[in-house]
Amino acid sequence: MAFSFRKMSKRFFISSNLLVSVLFLLACLQPWLNPESFWLISFLSLTIPYLCVLLLLFVVFWFFFKIKYTLISIITLLLGWQQLSVLVATHNPDFSKRKPANTQQLRIFTWNVKAMKGNGAQDPKTLRETTRNMYALIKAYRADVVCFQEFGQFDKPHEGHDNIQWMKELGFPYYVMSKDYSRVAWKYTSGVAIFSRYPIVFKKRVPFTSSPESLLFADIAWKKDTIRIFTSHLQSFKLLGNDFAHLEQAAGNNSEELVEASSNIFQKMKRAFRNRGAQADQIRPVLDSSHYPAIFCGDVNDVPGSYAYWQLRGSNWQDAFLKKGFGIGRTYMGLVPTLRIDYIFANPKWEVTQCATIPSNYSDHLPVVADLQLLK
Numbered sequence: 001m002a003f004s005f006r007k008m009s010k011r012f013f014i015s016s017n018l019l020v021s022v023l024f025l026l027a028c029l030q031p032w033l034n035p036e037s038f039w040l041i042s043f044l045s046l047t048i049p050y051l052c053v054l055l056l057l058f059v060v061f062w063f064f065f066k067i068k069y070t071l072i073s074i075i076t077l078l079l080g081w082q083q084l085s086v087l088v089a090t091h092n093p094d095f096s097k098r099k100p101a102n103t104q105q106l107r108i109f110t111w112n113v114k115a116m117k118g119n120g121a122q123d124p125k126t127l128r129e130t131t132r133n134m135y136a137l138i139k140a141y142r143a144d145v146v147c148f149q150e151f152g153q154f155d156k157p158h159e160g161h162d163n164i165q166w167m168k169e170l171g172f173p174y175y176v177m178s179k180d181y182s183r184v185a186w187k188y189t190s191g192v193a194i195f196s197r198y199p200i201v202f203k204k205r206v207p208f209t210s211s212p213e214s215l216l217f218a219d220i221a222w223k224k225d226t227i228r229i230f231t232s233h234l235q236s237f238k239l240l241g242n243d244f245a246h247l248e249q250a251a252g253n254n255s256e257e258l259v260e261a262s263s264n265i266f267q268k269m270k271r272a273f274r275n276r277g278a279q280a281d282q283i284r285p286v287l288d289s290s291h292y293p294a295i296f297c298g299d300v301n302d303v304p305g306s307y308a309y310w311q312l313r314g315s316n317w318q319d320a321f322l323k324k325g326f327g328i329g330r331t332y333m334g335l336v337p338t339l340r341i342d343y344i345f346a347n348p349k350w351e352v353t354q355c356a357t358i359p360s361n362y363s364d365h366l367p368v369v370a371d372l373q374l375l376k
Contacts, residue, residue, distance in 0.1 A: 014069065017058045021076040024051040028080040031310035035277035042273035045306040048083055049328075049338045086304035086322060093326035095356035095369065099142055104374045105353060106222065109143035110231065110297035110344060112365035115152040115190060116163055119333065119364050131166075134362045139170050141358070141369050145196050145220065146172060147231035147297035149342075149365075152190035153177065167195045176203040178216045192231045192298075194218045201226065206286055210278040211235055215286060225374060228292040232283060234308060235275035236301045237268055276302055280311035287314065293349035293374055299342050299365065313345050320344040320370040323352035331357055331366045344370045351375055 027044035035042040044051075055073040062069040077084065099107055118130035138146060146167070154161045164175060178191035194200075194216060202219040217230045280300075287296060296317070302308040304319075313319055321329045321344070331342035342365055346352060355370035 010066075013058075013061070014072075017055075017062075017069070017072050020051055020054045020058070021072055024048070024055060024076055024080055027051065027305065028083045030305055030307050031082070033307060034281070035273040035307050039270050039273045039277075042277075042306065043269070045303055046336075048303070048305045049087060052077070052084060052087070083305045086309070086319065088328055089322050089325035091324045091326055092354070093356075095354055095358075097141060099371070104223065104376075106145065106227070106295075106372050106374065107141070107143045107369065108145045108147070108229070108295060108297060108344060108372065109138065109141055109367060109369045110147040110149075110342060111138075111367035112149040112233070112299040112342060112363060114150050114363040114365070118362055130362055134360075135166050135170060137358065137360055137362070137367070143369065144198065144222070145194065145229055147229065148193045148195070149231065149233040149299040150190065151177065151193040152188060155187040155189065171197055174198065174200045174220075176200060176216060176218050178205050178214050180213045192216050192233050194229055194231055196220050196229075198222045206282070208275075208279050208282060210275040210282075213279075215283050217286075217290075219292060226292050227374075228290045228294040230283075230287060230294065230296040230298070232279075232296075232298040232300075234279050234299065234301045235272045236299075237272045272301070276300070276306075276308040277311075280308040284311050284314060287312070287317070287347075290347070294347045295350065295372065296345040297343070297368075301341050303338070304340060309343070312343070317345045317347050318350070318352055320346060320352045320355040320372070321357070321368065324355040324370070325357070329357050331368060333361070333364050333366070342366070342368050344368055346370075346372055349375055 023044060026041055027048050029041060030045050033041055055077055058073045059070045062073075099105070113134060116131050116134060118127055122130060151163065153163050164177075167175065172195035174196040175193060177189070177193040179189040180191035182189050191213065196218065199221045200218045201221050204217055206215040206217075208214055213233055213235070215230060215232045217228055219226055219228050287294065296312060300308050300312060321340070328338060329340040330337055332339040344355065351373040353371045353373050355368070358367040358369060360366060
């Protein structure tokens with residue numbers, strides 16, 4: 001009886017270890033599997049950190065009970081090393097706000113600002129205070145170029161809503177905005193934007209074929225060079241509070257409602273994975289076409305390890321946070337604590353000298369800031 005129990009337990013743990021290994025390796029195939037066709041595997045990209053932890057726990061477990069079985073997890077982790085290498089940065093955690101005296105260093109700042117409305121419903125007075133705090137944070141880092149996602153502007157600005165004027169007062173007289181969405185009744189437009197202390201000599205909006213959003217870029221006359229800055233906001237899941245409320249309510253009622261609520265969330269996520277794959281495919285050749293030193297800043301809405309991440313980073317562009325950041329680098333404050341979905345990518349004409357995510361609670365995203373040295 002005892003022998004049979006031990007045998008069954010051993011089989012259970014081996015089977016569980018193998019299952020986690022298979023799921024992890026499937027998730028590691030993301031860079032080569034376009035979610036337009038392989039959307040189901042895209043869900044696994046969200047689980048890579050947790051599957052990694054499970055594999056490490058299996059290593060510890062087998063070390064004490066049957067050491068040869070540690071090879072299952074160890075070999076799996078080695079096979080998935082490319083995906084593990086983008087999870088954590090191990091550089092200096094301190095970011096110097098003082099800009100280097102070297103004139104060939106550019107400071108770039110990117111932030112999904114949630115239309116400058118703050119993180120959550122607020123009364124008008126608190127909202128104005130939050131907006132002022134957001135601009136104070138931007139001012140404190142004295143960037144040369146600022147990229148915004150979910151940036152909004154009233155055509156006839158009301159008091160406190162003239163975001164473009166606020167940026168001009170911070171020393172950014174040059175800008176370009178994509179105006180992907182319009183609210184005609186409010187005379188309001190929103191999208192992505194690039195603000196610069198230096199003249200913009202060329203600008204272009206590249207609309208996506210899969211959504212109303214776009215890729216925006218600006219050529220900037222910086223010092224004695226021309227540089228190209230890209231920014232974009234890729235398809236989000238568009239999950240709303242009532243989606244989860246409906247799911248929670250359905251869980252307490254009947255299975256039919258639960259299936260309907262779960263299906264609604266699943267379909268939104270599926271559509272987002274597929275659209276992001278198409279958008280990343282559309283962006284990549286535009287990035288490659290730049291003859292100038294180029295930087296991409298954006299809210300990719302996908303984690304390291306995803307198809308969108310690897311497609312946008314490309315074969316030789318640099319992830320600034322991995323180069324000089326520290327930790328997991330979480331940039332999205334909702335859902336789970338492992339979501340790094342906002343990035344600064346630089347082509348090989350740059351050297352990243354420092355990078356960090358900035359703690360704040362003004363938006364549902366954290367800003368990312370980096371200093372880059374132009375190589376000659």
